[in-house]
Amino acid sequence: MTALLLPFARRLSDHQLVSPGEVPRGRACDCVCPGCEHPVLARQGTEREWHFAHTRGQACAEGYGVSIHELAKQLIRERKELLLPALEAVVSGSDVTGRSLEERELLFDGKTVVLDECRTRQARDEVTADVSGTLKGREILVEVTVFHRLMPEKRRRLVDTGLASFQIDLGAFKTVQATRQRLENAIFREPGNRSWIHHPRLEAAKARLQLKLDARLAEARAQWEADEARRKEQAAQRAKEREAKSPPIPYLSWDTAPILPYGWDDDFDDEPPVPPGTIWRASFPSAESVSAAQRALAQRTGIPIDRVRAVTGTITERGELAPFSVGELATRWAGELEVGEDEVLRYFSEADYVLP
Numbered sequence: 114m115t116a117l118l119l120p121f122a123r124r125l126s127d128h129q130l131v132s133p134g135e136v137p138r139g140r141a142c143d144c145v146c147p148g149c150e151h152p153v154l155a156r157q158g159t160e161r162e163w164h165f166a167h168t169r170g171q172a173c174a175e176g177y178g179v180s181i182h183e184l185a186k187q188l189i190r191e192r193k194e195l196l197l198p199a200l201e202a203v204v205s206g207s208d209v210t211g212r213s214l215e216e217r218e219l220l221f222d223g224k225t226v227v228l229d230e231c232r233t234r235q236a237r238d239e240v241t242a243d244v245s246g247t248l249k250g251r252e253i254l255v256e257v258t259v260f261h262r263l264m265p266e267k268r269r270r271l272v273d274t275g276l277a278s279f280q281i282d283l284g285a286f287k288t289v290q291a292t293r294q295r296l297e298n299a300i301f302r303e304p305g306n307r308s309w310i311h312h313p314r315l316e317a318a319k320a321r322l323q324l325k326l327d328a329r330l331a332e333a334r335a336q337w338e339a340d341e342a343r344r345k346e347q348a349a350q351r352a353k354e355r356e357a358k359s360p361p362i363p364y365l366s367w368d369t370a371p372i373l374p375y376g377w378d379d380d381f382d383d384e385p386p387v388p389p390g391t392i393w394r395a396s397f398p399s400a401e402s403v404s405a406a407q408r409a410l411a412q413r414t415g416i417p418i419d420r421v422r423a424v425t426g427t428i429t430e431r432g433e434l435a436p437f438s439v440g441e442l443a444t445r446w447a448g449e450l451e452v453g454e455d456e457v458l459r460y461f462s463e464a465d466y467v468l469p
Contacts, residue, residue: 118164119172120291121180122146122153130184132293133163140168147183148176162290178260181283181291182243185257185300186233189244193228195255196300198279198307202318204326208333210411211418216322216329220314223304228253240270242278254278256310259286263310271310278310340415348453391439391458391467397431398465406464413459414452424449425460439467 121130122144133155136142142155146167153165166172189195200220207213228246235245242254254276256263263280271278283299285306299306309315407425411418424446428434434442443457450457461467 117177117286117290118162119146119153119166119176119180120162120164120296121184121293122155122165123150123183130180130187133157133165146173146176146180148179149173162292177291181259181286181296182257184293184296185259185281185283186243188297188300189246189255190231190233192301193231193246194225194301195228195246195248195253196225196302196304196307197223198304198309199223200309200312200315202315202322204319204322206326206330208330209337209417210333210415212333214326214329214333216326218318218322220312220318225301237276238270238274240267240274242271252276254310256280257283259283268310275311275313277312279307279312280310281307337415344414345451348451351453393431393434393439393466394468395431397429397434403464406460409463410456410460414450414456416450416452421450434466 121132122136122142123129123146124131124136125143125145130147131144133142134157136144136155138155138157140152140154142153142165144153144155144165145151146153146165149167151170151173152168154168155163156166157163167176199222201217202220203215203217205213205215226248228248229250231244231246233244234241237245237252237254243257244255246253246255254271254274256267256271256278258280281300283296283306285299286296289295403425407421408418410416410425411421428442437445439458439461440454443454443461447454447457458467
């Protein structure tokens with residue numbers, strides 16, 4: 114990457130930040146570097162962007178970033194103009210099934226305002242903002258960042274003032290050569306490089322949205338609990354029906370019990386729980402098919418997705434299936450999830466555990 118050139122310098126006659134085109138060429142510019150305060154000369158050639166260069170030694174490490182930061186504040190103070198970012202309140206949460214819910218409200222769009230007055234480096238309570246302006250009797254604070262992020266401690270102090278405050282991020286100039294025109298565009302015409310640090314209207318808006326979100330979460334929980342009760346009732350009814358279909362087993366002592374032929378089973382259900390010939394696939398299913406089947410099982414039964422994953426995620430390799438038949442594992446997971454074995458068998462099929 115081409116080295117970034119010093120775009121602005123401080124003119125000694127009035128201590129203003131200037132561009133190379135605003136001063137005489139060479140040493141006659143009578144300027145110093147804003148970072149190290151050493152003399153600079155104005156280079157106005159044809160090969161590169163016009164810029165300033167130190168009269169001796171290497172360019173200082175801080176000069177480029179400091180010059181952008183200082184001129185940005187100067188431009189805002191001179192024009193008394195701010196491009197405010199849009200203000201939107203957002204609250205979010207997860208319902209009992211793990212589904213994300215969100216409420217949002219746009220309080221106002223981004224807009225340009227003209228300040229009644231504007232100052233730089235104005236101390237306010239325990240914090241000094243880069244820019245402080247007054248708009249219709251209300252104070253607003255602005256932080257400008259270039260190479261360094263806004264530190265959490267200063268952010269907290271800005272919030273503690275209770276005043277509206279926002280940040281303009283000029284980090285794009287870390288890789289793009291700064292010029293006066295590019296800097297003015299970034300400050301006054303680019304809405305995407307700024308965000309609110311605090312706004313007095315935001316907390317009240319979030320409180321309203323939280324009430325709406327809480328009502329939706331409560332409704333979702335009530336629906337889930339109703340579905341859960343219905344599911345348990347249906348499972349109990351199916352158990353009663355199976356019990357009613359099974360003939361009573363007479364008591365037999367060891368002396369009188371007949372010897373059953375090899376291969377007989379004591380399961381007297383009319384229909385076997387596992388279709389004949391159902392076997393595990395030779396390959397373990399993909400993570401994507403397992404995840405999709407888990408979500409489908411959670412939605413179908415109303416069981417929280419985290420609980421479904423906790424039970425069905427205990428087996429992660431093909432070799433771990435070997436100790437179980439399809440029916441054995443279906444019975445085990447059905448008991449842990451409190452669902453019918455048919456739901457687990459359907460999960461096996463949707464996740465590609467078993468052959469069709």
